[in-house]
Amino acid sequence: MKIYNLKKTFENFTLSIDDLHIPQGKIYGIIGPNGCGKSTLVKIIANTIKKDSGKIDYEGLTSKDITMVPRKSYMIHDTVYNNLVYPLEIRNIKPRREIVDEYLKLADFNNEANKYAPGLSGGQMQKLALIRAMIFSPKFTIIDEGFSNLDIESTFTFEKEILKRQKENPATWIIISHQISSVSRLCDYIYFMWDGKVIAEGDRENMIYNPKIPELKRYLQTVSLS
Numbered sequence: 678m679k680i681y682n683l684k685k686t687f688e689n690f691t692l693s694i695d696d697l698h699i700p701q702g703k704i705y706g707i708i709g710p711n712g713c714g715k716s717t718l719v720k721i722i723a724n725t726i727k728k729d730s731g732k733i734d735y736e737g738l739t740s741k742d743i744t745m746v747p748r749k750s751y752m753i754h755d756t757v758y759n760n761l762v763y764p765l766e767i768r769n770i771k772p773r774r775e776i777v778d779e780y781l782k783l784a785d786f787n788n789e790a791n792k793y794a795p796g797l798s799g800g801q802m803q804k805l806a807l808i809r810a811m812i813f814s815p816k817f818t819i820i821d822e823g824f825s826n827l828d829i830e831s832t833f834t835f836e837k838e839i840l841k842r843q844k845e846n847p848a849t850w851i852i853i854s855h856q857i858s859s860v861s862r863l864c865d866y867i868y869f870m871w872d873g874k875v876i877a878e879g880d881r882e883n884m885i886y887n888p889k890i891p892e893l894k895r896y897l898q899t900v901s902l903s
């Protein structure tokens with residue numbers, strides 16, 4: 678994906694991305710302090726909000742190839758099972774029970790497929806939102822703070838699953854997180870945003886363990902690296 682001269686202005690904030698290339702098939706992290714524009718950028722990529730100007734070249738990806746696990750999980754007023762198979766149904770893919778069961782197991786819903794999804798806990802909803810995104814193996818997945826309510830064991834389970842899938846069948850992932858340890862375990866390449874712009878980018882060794890610019894150094898000092 679290639680992004681050129683992207684602009685989006687709210688009353689007190691402007692997102693301004695001159696030139697951003699996101700080659701397919703890798704796991705990318707977007708990090709940066711609160712309010713720097715991470716969510717605004719990915720919402721524009723996922724087309725859930727409109728840009729004011731600029732161009733995004735999706736390089737052949739269509740809206741059906743792109744999925745976003747947003748910060749606040751949206752649940753259909755139905756069971757865990759029906760929430761999970763929803764992305765398959767809208768793509769006319771018949772859910773295979775053994776595959777659906779694997780995903781239910783991954784998110785610890787073994788005996789809870791018939792539970793009412795909007796009644797789940799915050800962490801359970803995030804897990805359901807994650808497996809609901811993963812079940813149709815999208816080419817481009819955005820996870821915007823999608824691990825923020827997970828306990829550490831579940832975080833590791835999902836990290837492991839993403840890395841395993843990536844090895845078998847590389848896709849593009851964008852992970853937004855203040856959990857830098859997670860970003861460091863998952864991401865091949867990291868973008869650092871500051872005040873509406875991407876002001877540094879590079880591989881994880883350079884960005885996290887050898888940051889060059891003072892803004893990134895300061896940001897990393899304020900978030901846990903444990």
Ligand SMILES: Nc1ncnc2c1ncn2[C@@H]1O[C@H](COP(=O)(O)OP(=O)(O)OP(=O)(O)O)[C@@H](O)[C@H]1O
Pocket residue numbers: 687688689690709710711712713714715716717718
């Ligand atoms: N719909 C909106 N209306 C007005 N301002 C908005 C809107 N959406 C975002 N903003 C503003 O844009 C700025 C960037 O917000 P954004 O959610 O993209 O930041 P972020 O980097 O994801 O932050 P955080 O780490 O806190 O989640 C903020 O100042 C926010 O208040």
